[in-house]
Amino acid sequence: MTGTYVARATTTIAAPADDVWRTLVDPDARFFLGATITSTYEVGAPIVFEGEFQGTPFRDHGTVEEVDRPRLLRYSHFSPASGQPDVPESYHHLTFTLDESDGTTTVILVQDNAGSQDEADRSSGMYGQMLAALADAVTG
Numbered sequence: 001m002t003g004t005y006v007a008r009a010t011t012t013i014a015a016p017a018d019d020v021w022r023t024l025v026d027p028d029a030r031f032f033l034g035a036t037i038t039s040t041y042e043v044g045a046p047i048v049f050e051g052e053f054q055g056t057p058f059r060d061h062g063t064v065e066e067v068d069r070p071r072l073l074r075y076s077h078f079s080p081a082s083g084q085p086d087v088p089e090s091y092h093h094l095t096f097t098l099d100e101s102d103g104t105t106t107v108i109l110v111q112d113n114a115g116s117q118d119e120a121d122r123s124s125g126m127y128g129q130m131l132a133a134l135a136d137a138v139t140g
Helices: 017-024 117-139
Strands: 005-013 036-038 046-053 056-068 072-077 092-101 104-114
Touching (some): 005 117, 017 092, 017 104, 017 117
Antiparallel strands (some): 005 104, 036 046, 046 056, 072 092, 092 104
16 A cells, blocks of 8 residues: 555644643553553654554554654554555554644644545544544643
């Protein structure tokens, strides 16, 4: 699945970037579809997503690719539920960019390698919900 389509979502959180970052990397925050996300968040480190989606357990994985605390986090992501083979071409890359201004942080999430515009649109909607959950977790 090599796709040229891109999913995007944005939210603004009434908190400094350091607070948003802490929640972004906190495995107990559970903003990503209720999953526990485990990683050391060092470049090259594995990242694992474990949870349940629509009653089905999942365990997705990837690799941390870029870290610039508290401004940028990029990692690869593969879901066995996609039905695709676990090869580099089947991975998405998620990039979180945090931009703070006057104590408020805009979070932009971009995911590449969607297989179609429909897939990118569905992912954008899901990521919008995920960023809303991140905002709730930060400002809780």
